[in-house]
Amino acid sequence: MNQIPEVIRTVPLEYYLYFSSALFVIGIIGVLTRRNAIVIFMCVELMLNAVNILLAAFSAYRSDPTGQVFVFFIMAVAAAEVCVGLAIIVMIYRNLRSTDVQLLNHLKW
Amino acid sequence: MQEIVMPFDKQEMALLCLLIPLLPFIGFAINGLGNRKLPKGLVGLLGCGTVLASFLIAVYLFMDFTSGGSRPYTVSIYDWISVGRLQIGFSFLIDQLTLFMLLMVTGIGFLIHVYSAGYMSHDENYGKFFAYLNLFMFSMLLLVMGSNYVMMFVGWEGVGLCSYLLIGFWNKNTNYNNAAKKAFVMNRIGDLGFLLGIFLIFITFGSVSYPEVFASAAQTPGLNGSTVMISITLLLFVGAMGKSAQIPLFTWLPDAMAGPTPVSALIHAATMVTAGIYMVVRSNVLFIMAPTTLEFIAVIGLATALLAATIGLAQNDIKKVLAYSTVSQLGYMFLALGVMAFSSSLFHVLTHAFFKALLFLGAGSVIHAMSNEQDIRNMGGLRKALPITFLTFLIGTLAISGIPPFAGFFSKDELLAHVFMHSKVMWFFGLLASFMTSFYMFRLLFLTFFGSFRGTEAQRHHLHESPAVMTIPLIVLAILATFGGFLGIPAVFGADHFIGNYLSPLYTYAKGINATPFEPIHLSHETEYLLMGISVAVAVVAIIIAYVMYVKKNTVPAPEDARLAPAHNLVYHKYYIDELYNALIVRPLMWMSGAFHRFVDVVLVDGVVNGVGKFVMLSGRTLRYAQSGAIGFYLMVMVFSIVLILFLNFFIG
Numbered sequence: 001m002n003q004i005p006e007v008i009r010t011v012p013l014e015y016y017l018y019f020s021s022a023l024f025v026i027g028i029i030g031v032l033t034r035r036n037a038i039v040i041f042m043c044v045e046l047m048l049n050a051v052n053i054l055l056a057a058f059s060a061y062r063s064d065p066t067g068q069v070f071v072f073f074i075m076a077v078a079a080a081e082v083c084v085g086l087a088i089i090v091m092i093y094r095n096l097r098s099t100d101v102q103l104l105n106h107l108k109w
Numbered sequence: 110m111q112e113i114v115m116p117f118d119k120q121e122m123a124l125l126c127l128l129i130p131l132l133p134f135i136g137f138a139i140n141g142l143g144n145r146k147l148p149k150g151l152v153g154l155l156g157c158g159t160v161l162a163s164f165l166i167a168v169y170l171f172m173d174f175t176s177g178g179s180r181p182y183t184v185s186i187y188d189w190i191s192v193g194r195l196q197i198g199f200s201f202l203i204d205q206l207t208l209f210m211l212l213m214v215t216g217i218g219f220l221i222h223v224y225s226a227g228y229m230s231h232d233e234n235y236g237k238f239f240a241y242l243n244l245f246m247f248s249m250l251l252l253v254m255g256s257n258y259v260m261m262f263v264g265w266e267g268v269g270l271c272s273y274l275l276i277g278f279w280n281k282n283t284n285y286n287n288a289a290k291k292a293f294v295m296n297r298i299g300d301l302g303f304l305l306g307i308f309l310i311f312i313t314f315g316s317v318s319y320p321e322v323f324a325s326a327a328q329t330p331g332l333n334g335s336t337v338m339i340s341i342t343l344l345l346f347v348g349a350m351g352k353s354a355q356i357p358l359f360t361w362l363p364d365a366m367a368g369p370t371p372v373s374a375l376i377h378a379a380t381m382v383t384a385g386i387y388m389v390v391r392s393n394v395l396f397i398m399a400p401t402t403l404e405f406i407a408v409i410g411l412a413t414a415l416l417a418a419t420i421g422l423a424q425n426d427i428k429k430v431l432a433y434s435t436v437s438q439l440g441y442m443f444l445a446l447g448v449m450a451f452s453s454s455l456f457h458v459l460t461h462a463f464f465k466a467l468l469f470l471g472a473g474s475v476i477h478a479m480s481n482e483q484d485i486r487n488m489g490g491l492r493k494a495l496p497i498t499f500l501t502f503l504i505g506t507l508a509i510s511g512i513p514p515f516a517g518f519f520s521k522d523e524l525l526a527h528v529f530m531h532s533k534v535m536w537f538f539g540l541l542a543s544f545m546t547s548f549y550m551f552r553l554l555f556l557t558f559f560g561s562f563r564g565t566e567a568q569r570h571h572l573h574e575s576p577a578v579m580t581i582p583l584i585v586l587a588i589l590a591t592f593g594g595f596l597g598i599p600a601v602f603g604a605d606h607f608i609g610n611y612l613s614p615l616y617t618y619a620k621g622i623n624a625t626p627f628e629p630i631h632l633s634h635e636t637e638y639l640l641m642g643i644s645v646a647v648a649v650v651a652i653i654i655a656y657v658m659y660v661k662k663n664t665v666p667a668p669e670d671a672r673l674a675p676a677h678n679l680v681y682h683k684y685y686i687d688e689l690y691n692a693l694i695v696r697p698l699m700w701m702s703g704a705f706h707r708f709v710d711v712v713l714v715d716g717v718v719n720g721v722g723k724f725v726m727l728s729g730r731t732l733r734y735a736q737s738g739a740i741g742f743y744l745m746v747m748v749f750s751i752v753l754i755l756f757l758n759f760f761i762g
Contacts, residue, residue: 028748031744031748032741032744032745032748035741040744101740101741102739102740102741104738104740105737105738105739105740106738107736107738108736108737108738
């Protein structure tokens with residue numbers, strides 16, 4: 001069985017760059033345009049994973065394991081974040097019977 | 110070159126020496142903390158007992174000192190300040206002068222403490238009063254016992270503080286508080302001079318401890334009459350001017366009579382105000398090297414003696430008369446210092462302490478009997494109601510007037526003889542002041558104790574002799590005022606001058622520089638008898654005039670609103686000196702303070718401080734609209750900001 005870095009290197013590096021840029025921009029647009037808190041949340045995850053892909057690709061191409069380690073850290077942080085974030089969303093839903101972020105405008109001035 | 114005699118170290122006396130100032134301090138701490146909680150009897154016992162113990166220790170030290178061959182010694186307790194060249198030890202110097210002052214301060218202090226126990230018995234702040242008195246004793250003892258100028262300064266400031274606290278003791282009265290502030294501020298002016306003098310001493314001699322400074326001054330003949338010596342002594346004398354109420358810093362002392370009468374007796378007559386004289390005598394080596402300063406001191410002393418005596422002629426407040434007489438007598442003492450009669454000056458300090466404390470306490474007894482009336486126009490005929498007070502007051506008055514054989518005669522006569530040798534003109538003016546002193550003191554006596562009672566009916570019913578706790582100190586002081594003069598019987602009567610002989614080792618260095626002033630009075634016996642005769646005659650004439658005016662003719666000083674002859678008016682209003690100071694110094698200072706307040710403080714300082722606050726408030730009020738509460742907006746701002754940062758980072762960084 002081939003080594004995983006070798007598998008990754010079967011695709012040219014530029015493609016990874018195009019792909020994760022596209023994924024990241026989709027995430028940003030999703031965060032900016034959607035109103036449902038859960039969808040916004042998913043878009044944030046999308047951005048994080050776009051970065052993960054890029055890190056893994058560079059790590060393989062440069063034969064440097066640091067990037068992969070970084071990926072694991074990001075995954076762990078994302079998992080923790082999801083945990084807290086979803087809990088907040090549940091609480092929002094209980095209070096507002098909705099997850100629309102535009103209704104959350106009481107904290108001002 | 111001078112032979113140097115350094116005081117030796119006598120460490121075994123450390124505990125006793127330390128106890129002398131420490132005991133009153135313990136009394137202060139207990140009475141001060143237990144004010145209104147401790148029973149009055151205990152407070153009085155503590156207050157008087159600690160001072161009595163100090164007195165007894167001082168007596169023991171004196172015995173030990175004289176039996177040990179009268180050799181001065183130092184006792185060091187610990188190193189207090191040690192910075193580079195500056196070494197200041199917390200140590201005591203025990204010599205003739207220290208013991209002299211110690212015995213006087215603790216002895217008279219004890220009597221006045223006892224008297225206070227009776228005089229203040231109706232006051233609710235009895236504990237506070239005794240605490241302050243004890244603190245005063247502590248500071249005064251530190252002042253006279255310290256072995257360097259810095260310790261003297263600590264005591265000097267301490268007595269100033271206590272003077273302030275006690276003048277304003279009845280602090281519900283604004284006038285009294287103002288009097289206290291006046292005393293404090295005027296003393297600060299003098300203290301600044303004293304402090305600068307100490308700095309200059311340190312710069313010149315590299316030390317502030319008495320033995321070292323005096324030895325090095327005596328060993329440097331080049332300093333004799335030099336500018337630096339004149340500067341040092343003048344600065345020290347400025348300090349003495351403030352503390353001992355000399356022109357131009359004397360106006361606080363008459364106002365200081367706002368305090369309770371025992372305070373006037375202890376602080377503003379017998380002890381604190383003589384600190385200036387103590388300082389000059391202590392530094393006699395330095396002063397003898399600055400003849401210019403001495404001449405200046407003599408002139409100031411004489412001017413003060415005359416000025417205060419003339420003001421005393423027209424005052425109607427029993428304590429004010431005594432206050433001006435104190436200022437006048439202090440002027441005398443400085444006159445004596447100026448003509449280098451140091452021992453005579455100290456002798457007068459001692460006798461003055463006896464008779465002036467007696468007079469003040471007598472006045473206190475009168476005020477007590479008259480239910481706090483102080484105006485002699487409302488007294489009269491108190492002789493029968495207050496026999497003991499009258500008799501003791503009479504002795505005090507005779508003593509201050511210089512009638513033999515009372516104490517004042519010997520000291521004043523010796524003093525005037527020295528002045529006579531120095532300058533005939535000064536002697537004449539001194540005699541004039543002495544004439545006025547006898548006149549106003551007997552005016553006071555006659556108006557208070559003779560004639561008919563002029564007070565209200567209620568006061569007449571209340572008249573009573575003071576309790577024994579007040580009369581016994583009066584009697585003791587009267588005995589001292591009668592016989593105290595025998596400590597210094599002049600050689601012309603064929604006796605040893607005890608005080609003069611006892612104090613003479615103090616001037617060993619000074620004699621090496623200028624021996625003339627320390628030789629015995631070399632007047633012929635006829636001249637000396639003549640001088641005595643003249644001064645007694647002058648006093649007797651003054652008494653007769655006072656008798657004719659106030660007993661035979663029954664003159665009563667004009668009431669407050671009467672029109673007075675111009676000269677009388679001028680003297681009655683104390684030459685308008687207070688008004689002059691107000692116009693020349695107080696008003697401009699007040700105006701400047703007001704101007705600084707309006708422009709610097711309100712506009713500049715407050716402007717900056719409030720401006721910063723206003724700016725923060727304003728920007729906060731404006732920027733808060735950015736926090737709209739719309740999450741979508743926040744997210745957008747965040748994204749665009751990150752993009753902007755990346756953008757800037759890419760193109761600029």
